[in-house]
Amino acid sequence: MKLHYSETSPYARKVRCVATLTGRDLELVTSDTWSVPDRLYQANPLGKIPCLELDDGTALYDSRVICEYLAEGTALAPAGPDRWKIFREAALGDGIMDAAVEKFVEHHRPPAQQDPDWIDRQARNILSAVTALDAAQPEGLTLGTISIACALGYLDIRFPEMAWREGRPAVAAWFDRLAAEAWFAATAPVQQPG
Incomplete structure (x- = not known):
């Protein structure tokens, strides 16, 4: 493949x-x-x-x-009652990614064409979602938690100034534990300018 x-x-x-x-x-x-x-x-x-x-x-x-x-057929996406919780978590992680990519792309438009309100809205969406994650405390290894981890990792490389960890100790500690896992660390992007 x-x-x-x-x-x-x-x-x-x-x-x-x-x-x-x-x-x-x-x-x-x-x-x-x-x-x-x-x-x-x-x-x-x-x-x-x-x-x-x-x-x-x-x-x-x-x-x-x-x-x-x-x-399919693995513990990452099991059938049964937890499936919808997993997909809800995946949607939240994907939503953080969507907002972060929108924010990143908007920053790369010519300055006169950038919409500061749109950038602020995406930042608010991201921080609102991360705050919800701090309260929910993700657990286990599923498609949902993988999506969340990849979204938070993207924030680290593209928007460190957002300081998403501040005031969100539970999700920050969870992410730091996951980030140390070999399978996750092996996929970490090399930070590129721009």
């Missing part, structure tokens, strides 16, 4: 974490998210990463779909 990804994409990191935890070997194909290569459009008509090309030539896109595919 081939994964089209970007080193700093939190969505692609989530897929890489799930692949590692489920024992799947992925051939990594780097794609530039600002200048989409033709090979990515051939695999995913949306031109978005992550995109997983299966051995039979079909492709799966959207990190949620790819992660569910990779985790």
